[in-house]
Amino acid sequence: MTGVGIDAIEIRTGKLKLDLAETFAPAQGEDPGKYTKGLGLHASSFPDVYEDIVTMAANAAHRLMERKGLTPDDIGRIDVATESAFDNSKPVSTYVAGCLEEVYDDDFHHANKGERKFACIAGTQSLDDAFNWIRAGRNRGRAALVIATDTALYARDDPGEATQGAGAVAMLVDEDPDLVTFSTEQGFGSADETDFLKPNQQFPSVDGKRSVNVYLARMREALDDFAAQAGDLHPDDYAMVPFHTPFPGMVRKAAALGYRHIVRDTDVELALAEEIGRQPRPEEFKTREQYFDAMEEYTDELTETERYGDWYADSIEPTLSIAREVGNWYTGSVHVARAAGLKRSLEEGREMAGEQLLVASYGSGAQAEVHSETVQPGWREEIEALNVDEQIDDRYELSFEEYEQIHDVHNHDTETDVEEFTAPDGEFVFDGWGRMGERKYRYVR
Template sequence: MTVGIDKIGFYTSPYFIDMVDLAHARNEDPKKYLIGIGQKKQAVIPPTQDVVTMAANAAQKILSEGDKEKIDLVIFGTETGVDNSKSAAIYVQSLLGISKQARSFEIKQACYGGTAGVQMAVDHIRLHPESKALVLAADIARYGLNTPGEVTQGGGAVAMVISSNPRILEVEDKRSFHSDNIMDFWRPLYRHDAVVDGHYSNSIYADFFQQTWMDYRQKYHRTIDDFRALTFHLPYTKMGLKALRSIIDQSKHPEAILEQFEASRMYNALVGNLYTGSLYLSLISLLSNSEALNQDDLIGLFSYGSGAQGEFYSGRLSDQFDRSQLKTDMDTILSERSRITIEQYQEMYQTFLPLNEEDKLFDVSSDNSCFVLKGRKENRRIYLTKNGSGDAQSLD
């Protein structure tokens, strides 16, 4: 029996800024962002979206009514939680109408939470092959305006159905881990924006990749040429390229490996940083844009979460995989977004629910997503669903 990713869905904001516009506004050479960082566009998340609505919007595109009945595990990986007690998963379970006979909880370990959820779900399905699990990875990356990290912001959500006999990726029981108490990035409870030591975090990322890659090779006696492609957690796309270049000399066919990496970072360069979802957007990008993948091809996945936790694991492309629909859906999502000005971006960036208990409501009329955040009243978040006409109904 094989277990892995059976369905995968994506959602991001309908708004983006162009990195050339941002570079000009910050008096920087655009090449610094386009080449030095490897980013072209950045998603801008409106106040009417949070990780709950983005995850629900990503999942509703892929879930059938049969899936909702068979799902008995909902795991939400995020570092942008909406409550210190109640999990974002409980909200999404309710919004989507998933069976109430399900475990539902949230995982936090920086950008690693989505991978932790995938591995827990895979282990669950191996024990319960008739069940299905829903894994959600959603975040909003914030470093502040006019900061060195501003160019690596972004946001969005990835939703994955984990099942037996998956139609996308069969996850192998081959994994290596590395963890250590590192202060390279953290998000205090009293701040909307992250605190990060950028150069140190880059160094730790590279160290953790080297450690997990070396451990994986030694445990399973594989080399880089056993893999058709390697995918990476991509807070910005140049970061993954640096990691890949550190081992590319081990390959007899480096051009082929680098070509697959280029396919895997196309969408990340257009969306920006998803934190927990970044690795899985990279996987979506590879699956959508590579024309060289074949059934049973081995794909490596490197996951990293600051603080810090790293993991390298592997999966095989299912013989049932069909890239055409996934690519069509992704290209539609990204092409239908609206480019906004830097002034509009800055105003949107500074509009959010305050950290105190103040009530606040947003105008949701311009947000045509299925699920939206209306705001907060009497300490309760208000989520709405929109029908085809744009009218909203409360899902309290």
């Protein structure tokens, strides 16, 4: 059987921008460096009054289908991953299909539709579902449309407020894809955790410090589990490592621990030992606390080495370029990271066909998944087709007062009447409420 993976990708960002250094930090009485250097974020994207998770998803999917010359008959399933859903029964995928049917002569009545929920990892789980569906031969020659769409909104003055963001990533999963193929090996790290959750509430309850530790612990487990199937891992095996990126500062931590873990007992550790010594081993210490202290000291020294700095610059930094400008997109985050890394490679003239990506996804609650992907010969054309730079540049820049207004617009518990900040053109928009409380949409030509 030919490889299965992502044939095409489209990104849709919210049309509004909040500058963290120039607008948010002064209003909060904070040093801008707290956001730009600490979190690694420069701006957040927000939906305009007429945008939401459905419009962003449908607009991304529509552009993908138009660019690839697809009709509804070419799509056998539509899976939407989100943790921003507004209905506990009707899936977002049905709304997206309804939108798309407004602009096509055919319908999606034949397509299987669903909605995935496991915090931010649901986008990757939806890709897994599509992969398994095709590999099982149940697709009847059709492709799967997988969309990760979220508005990552926090309560006002919450510590996570600066990491907010909104956008959608649409991905076409098919045989013999143009972008990447997926490995059959997967590694998982999963545990019952309450680091970040929304028990019948829109805004998350977050234990920030614990959430970081759970993220790192599950990632380590997933990496171990992946290595048990794929064999010994080496940093030189992977051209890039897209991580789930709630904010780039989190990835800095994860990358250092992942690199330390993957180079143990390799030629890289031996080469580094001449500079910073060998990695500590548990048996060398009387207590776990002493071992952990030694590992923390070693990791700090590791990140200061030239070898680690070069690896980080090549394998991690390129994947963060979009996230810095748009914030956290929850289920779309790791898929934005993949696109960002390939986009940087295109801009730098780096040939990626045949190269391996090590993709590290995570969802609070908590689960991490690690798998590898092989970049395909058609990757350049797919990445060249992205217009995410234009979208980012064209966003309307909010004042802090306008930010407060748009936050209220998208707060489910607040009713506010705010004029739109931008004019819709050639896109799906929210169009009010139906008789049963459902959301309605229309296409603005």
